[in-house]
Amino acid sequence: MINRREFLRNGFRGLLLGSLAVMSGTLILRNYGGEEASCDFDFLCKGCDKLKACRLPEGVKFKESK
């Protein structure tokens, strides 16, 4: 016989696990079937034509030539 607190904990655990599964499933499905991946995330690709933070060879070369 489980007490009320344990019952709530079990419920919360199930809810969290379900949420993680749904979120993971959605994100994985989106990777394969959803919108095409875009490269418009400057902070990830360091925005090669904005240069200042760019460590890619092209960016470095441009900065050196300045």
Place this chain on the structure above:
Amino acid sequence: MKKSLAFISLLIFFVGMEFAAFSQQQRFPKPEFESGYAQPVTSMPVPRDGMFALLDVLVLIAVLSLITWFILKKRSRTGVVAVSIFSILYFGFFREGCVCSVGSVQNVVLALFNPGYHIPLSALAFFVIPLAYTLFFGRTFCAGVCPLGAVQDVFLMRPVTLKKWLQKALGLIPFIYLGLSVLYAATATDFIICRYDPFVGIFRFNATFFMFAIGAAFLLISIFIARPYCRFFCPYGVLLNLVSRVSKNHLTITPSNCIQCKLCENSCPLDAINKPVVVKQMEDKRSATRRFILLSLIIPALMIVGGWTGANFHENLAKVNSKVRLADEMLHFDSKTMKESLEIEGFRTSGKPVEQLYLEAAEIVKQFYYGGWILGAFIGLVIGLALSGLSRYQYREDYSPDKGACVSCARCLKYCPVEK
């Protein structure tokens, strides 16, 4: 013990094999063509080879399972230390601290808010798997799998217990840090957890002086104060703390019934052991009702004040975004008196109309306005709950780990004289 040694040797062998493959992968530079053909411009960092990403996930699962077994079944601190050293070497120095679960929060948030961003599966796995393990076994991930926690843990030599009020106050910082990192990731502005990770520069041997100084300061503090980054900064720790509270099979200090010998009382360097609480006298109904009403009012009030404050700071928060900063620079640029910066020059060469940049920047600033409200309300809620938690009474008969704060480092186990 023999079995565990065999398992660890297997893991080291596994890593050794991977290192050989990794070095081969790096051996050949891109060819240069005599015909004058130029390599296409690389606009993204070279992605990690798919097999390596899969291997990272497999190693994570193996190490998590091993440390959980050491903690819950073997009740062995030595095993935890061995796994910690392995994690520092593998996830820290060999994998250079990337991908890590702490930073993966941002990948998940970015993917949830921006359908154009396809999250790497390894980043998703590094976010979900430790949470799932925590849900069942407590924070065994923090115990020795996370290289950031492990590296601080091995430095701990003379633990000092901080005052409770100071721990409570500093314990609010991870919530603010989590809120800010979610805001910046959701608006596709920056991954601030990665940018200000104090240990990643040390793992990669390429830290700037500033970041090296911060990392070194954290390690020096770790000698006296247990895991300062994990307790007072780690945003992923916030999630693990909440999830661990409902964990099914958390570490227990005693393998059987507690005999109240008090030997473990001061054994936890994180101050994560709950002491027995004496039975409280029944509070009179009137003062209890008054306290309940006060708390019910103070939390929404703090949320509104926090939200309003956050919204007022939205322009300052938005200035971290490169597009907003560029638009601001362009707006205030005077060609007669000022020299063109690299960013402005880069923008002009891209051929994009400036009006479009202003529109995009305005849209981002608007997102920050709503984000500022939500962030402020969240911080208000956290402060309100922390305040109300001070008056919360929970009866306890035995010494037990605080399931949220305990990182299952297993230090307390050797203090318990009770046999199984």
